[in-house]
Structure formats: C-alpha cells, structure tokens
C-alpha cells in the first residue's frame with residue numbers, strides 16, 4: 001500500500017478538499033498510472049452531495065472522478081497490453097467478475113460484481129470504497145485500462161471516458177445515421193459530445209437547450225438547428241419529427257415535452273439522471289408507438305471502439321482546464337449550466353497543494 005494525494009468530500013455539505021488516500025501496490029494484473037487529467041462529470045456532483053441516496057448512497061469520504069487520462073508508471077508481471085510510459089485511460093469501472101453473462105456480452109457495467117471507479121466495492125480492501133480520479137495516481141486491473149489515441153489532446157480526451165461513451169453507446173445502438181433526425185436535450189458535458197457524434201454519424205442534429213446564450217456554440221459544435229426549450233413556438237415547430245432523441249438533462253424536467261417531439265415509432269434514450277422520478281404521460285408514448293429507454297455508460301470493448309473512432313475522426317471534448325483548487329467553484333457553475341462544455345482538472349496542480 002502507498003499513499004497518494006487526492007481531493008475528497010467529507011460529507012454531503014462539505015466542499016472538496018485536500019486529502020491523502022491509500023492505493024494498493026500493483027498486483028500481477030494491475031496497471032498503475034500517474035493521472036494527468038480528470039474530467040468533472042455531473043455524476044461527481046450527484047455523488048458528492050448524496051443526491052442518489054435512495055439507490056446509490058454515498059460513502060464518505062468520497063474521491064470522485066471517472067474521466068481519467070494518465071501515463072503508466074508501473075505494470076504487474078502478467079500485464080501484456082501496457083508498459084511504463086504508455087498513455088492510458090480509466091472510465092467509470094475498475095473491476096468486474098469477468099465471467100457472468102453480462103461481462104461475456106461486453107456489458108461489464110451490468111455485472112453483479114462490477115466495481116465502479118469511486119464509491120464502489122474495493123475488492124482489494126485497500127479502503128472502505130473505491131476512490132476516483134481527483135488524485136495523483138490510480139491502480140486498476142488491466143482489463144479496465146483503455147488505450148488513448150496518441151493524436152488526441154489529452155485534456156480533451158479525458159471526458160470521452162464517461163461523457164463520450166455514455167452518448168456514443170445509445171446512439172450506436174439506436175443506429176443513428178445519415179438521413180436521420182436526432183435531438184440532443186441539454187448542452188452540457190454529455191450533450192455536446194452527443195452533438196459531435198451525431199454530426200460524425202451524419203445525422204441532422206437539433207439541440208434543445210434551456211440556455212438561449214448557448215445557441216451559437218451549439219451550431220459551432222456541429223448542430224444543424226437549435227431550439228430554446230422555453231420557447232413554445234420553437235418547440236412546436238419540430239413536434240412529431242424526430243427519429244431519436246438523447247436526453248442528457250441533469251435536473252428535473254418535463255420529459256413528455258420531448259416524447260412529443262418524436263415521430264411515430266421514434267425513440268428517446270434517457271442518459272441524464274435526476275435524483276427524483278420523472279412523470280411520464282402514458283399517451284405521450286402510446287400515441288405513436290414511441291419508445292422510452294435508458295442507457296448506462298458502455299462496456300469496455302465499446303469504450304475502446306469509441307476512443308478509436310474519436311482518434312480517427314479527431315473528436316475530443318471542448319474543455320475548460322482548471323487547477324484542482326477551483327473544483328468547488330466549478331461545481332457551482334455546473335449547477336448553473338455554465339459549463340463550456342466540460343471542466344477538466346489539470347492534475348499537475350495537485351502536486352503544489354499543501355493544504
């Protein structure tokens with residue numbers, strides 16, 4: 001076991017602050033990396049503030065962060081895919097049983113033995129729960145280390161590990177393609193990646209935003225059209241016309257307004273995860289054989305496929321790079337939808353922190 005610096009929150013009401021956490025020495029199958037960049041996902045904020053307490057209660061202290069890009073510092077004797085000096089990424093998972101039907105199907109996120117990157121089961125008993133990427137280094141089973149295309153900007157690549165795969169996976173499953181009309185609800189970290197993938201897949205992309213000031217950015221990011229969701233006239237214009245809609249909103253909102261935007265047979269995939277239930281009007285689904293589904297991140301092989309796709313197409317997240325000392329302010333800005341379009345922590349800033 002060794003110690004590493006991290007930022008943790010001691011309770012739902014505490015700000016994130018400098019801490020020291022234990023990490024295991026790499027075992028035979030482990031990859032140890034120095035973390036270079038870590039994106040800030042809205043899920044980090046939900047967990048830090050225990051907003052999902054009824055189904056995923058937070059264990060404190062919590063060290064968030066599951067959009068991790070780093071450089072390998074040490075590998076175990078049985079590791080074949082990485083060597084010291086390589087770039088590597090870690091997303092939302094660090095372990096799974098590897099043998100269940102979900103693992104075999106490449107859906108490790110649904111394995112009963114999955115370990116999430118933070119607030120998850122630490123199978124090595126290094127700490128009460130797993131600790132995430134707001135830290136100097138991390139040690140993961142090789143199966144959960146991803147190869148980061150070397151041509152990508154590293155800070156812009158980090159958010160691909162969660163925001164990237166969470167949008168890529170449902171869009172691929174829905175067959176978003178040329179000639180289709182897709183909507184993206186919410187232009188934040190996930191939403192802006194949905195726009196970039198929609199563009200890359202050749203779809204006609206319409207952004208729904210409740211922030212009128214994001215119109216120009218939405219077009220710059222690749223949207224063909226923008227609808228301000230508080231404007232009834234603009235909302236009415238597209239009613240009943242979408243093949244697919246990706247809903248990324250982090251707060252409570254009227255999902256029926258978006259179900260009504262689908263064409264008959266259309267499909268809305270919910271990836272945003274507000275803590276409270278979202279009421280659904282039966283006729284918003286029945287009237288038009290519409291489908292409402294959910295989607296959780298993506299499996300490891302699909303995450304690698306997404307990273308390779310991003311490498312080939314030069315796709316990264318638009319990031320605002322911050323020192324770790326600004327993380328609490330970044331959370332407040334995220335709550336105000338003031339993110340352009342992902343905060344990413346330069347982890348070198350943690351070295352200088354002395355508390």
Ligand code: NAP
Pocket residue numbers: 040041042043044046162163166185186187188189190191208209210211214248249250251252253270271272273274295296297334335337338339341
């Ligand atoms: P984010 O960067 O904060 O973006 C969320 C966006 O939702 C905002 O930028 C805003 O877009 C919109 N929004 C926020 N509050 C709103 C309100 N009151 N009414 C209407 N729109 C509102 O968050 P994120 O990191 O993209 O994450 C989004 C959600 O996805 C979170 O709940 C997160 O936990 C969840 N998530 C799920 C998965 C999964 O596997 N399913 C993975 C990662 C994250 P506009 O300003 O454009 O309206």
Ligand code: ZN
Pocket residue numbers: 041042043044066162163
């Ligand atoms: Zn995330």
